[in-house]
Amino acid sequence: MARLTRRAFLQSSVGTATGIAAAGAVGLATGGVIGAVVGDTSEVAAAANEPMVAHVRIGSRGDVTLMVGHREVTVRDPVLVNRMRRAAR
């Protein structure tokens, strides 16, 4: 996949490969992709067993940034963030 600008990505369908893969990776029922960077989607399958880091910087916004391999995806999902906060207690 070619490099996307944030604006172009937001204008595209939520169901892009990157979005689906990212959402699927964390079992999201809802939540839209609000940003993404570099990465060939063919890497996603190969990266299935790679370590993945979830980073919540400002919990009140409901954003979760997922980092796997060289890729980074941010999703806005307040429900997921709340679940993560509860699990981390």
Next chain:
Amino acid sequence: MSSHREAPAISKDPVADNTDTYAFVSPDRPDTVTLIANYIPLEGPDGGPNFYSFGDDVLYSIYIDNDGDALPEITYQFRFKTKIRNPNTFLYNTGPIGDLNSPNWNVRQFYSVTRIDSTGRHELDDDLKCPPVNVGIRSTPDYEDLAKAAVHELSGGTRVFAGQRREGFYVDLGSIFDLGALRPFQDLHLIPLAAHPGVDATQHLSVHTIALQIPKTLLTSDGSNPSDPTNSTSVIGVWAAASRRKSRVRVGDDVDEAGPWVQVSRLGNPLVNEVIIPLGKKDLWNSVAPSTDSQFQPYFAHPELAGLLPVLYPSPPAFPNLKAYTKERVDIEAIFLTGIPASILPTAPTFTGTTLAEMIRLNMAVPPASSPSINGVLGGDVAGFPNGRRVFDDVATIEIRALAGATIPLVDGTFTPDAAAGAVSDFSAAQFSSGSPPGADRYIDNFPYLGVPESGFDVPS
């Protein structure tokens, strides 16, 4: 060396890199013990404009085992915080720094001290001042007084200091790591060169020191002031470490950290991870606690350097008896992993039991020596290394000689050490006779005992 850049991972993380750990009965306050943990290897005094400092993102720890189980009954933790007065200048200081509150000092560091023991977690102070580094004659004109002002009294008679000091460890780094050459003996090396005095590679360098002076009664398991060297409560095991948070995420020019502390460096006795632990295990060594050290026992039983010495000095053979010795090195295991029992060192035993754990063991009931020998126990001075470690002990020579077989007769009367085992060193006898190394100005006779760091203006000259 000692433990400067000794393992692949930590060599890339200097602010968390333990370089030396010291533990000794304070010569001027013999009812106390001084513990020193040094960090940041090979620190050049002129390292500006962002001079060396402790890591705000590192947890620095000193551990004390006082019952021989290789677990810390007492832990001191140190956390640092850097404060910048004026972020709109590149300068460390905007004029002379006359005292620790000087408005000219732009980049200051403060720290907290926490003691953890059987009674809980005790925050001893949370806003202690570090001194500045010794920038030079214009910026830090009276550095000695600045550093003295950064010695703080804590509750219960404990003293603390954290900041830059003179490097106390002396060694001929360049020669030793050039295929194990010792300049004074290099005419006998496998690749010979004319014999030459050793080079004190660390002579003008600095370190960052965390030093504590603690009443012995706060260190023993029963609160007593030890006076009987044969009483097991007189011996403590000491090691220091550095830890980082498990998770670190960069966000622009900011950093988020989370998760538990993960140990990235540890140091008890000098030179262990340096020359006894092999490359493939060095990072592991730094990540684990002494209580797990039985996994490393084979490297102490058959030290690689003991096998190399006869190869490196073959003609005329300098170490024929060492070469023929194939038994386990019980002497090395005693020095580093269990302590030395009273049957071997009756006036200063450091044995803490059969648990194999690499710690500096100090018998606190042994008084300071009135005429100390830099060769410690090998020099007939039982108040020195490996009964604890003082700032001036020549640990490189002591350990080279021990590995060369000088200490085998302590545990195996059938062995006769090679003559070279009692003579090898990275410096010549004439150098030691002249007092340099280590050099008189390298140390001071009171806390924190390591000398005033050289100034960046003067070094290198």
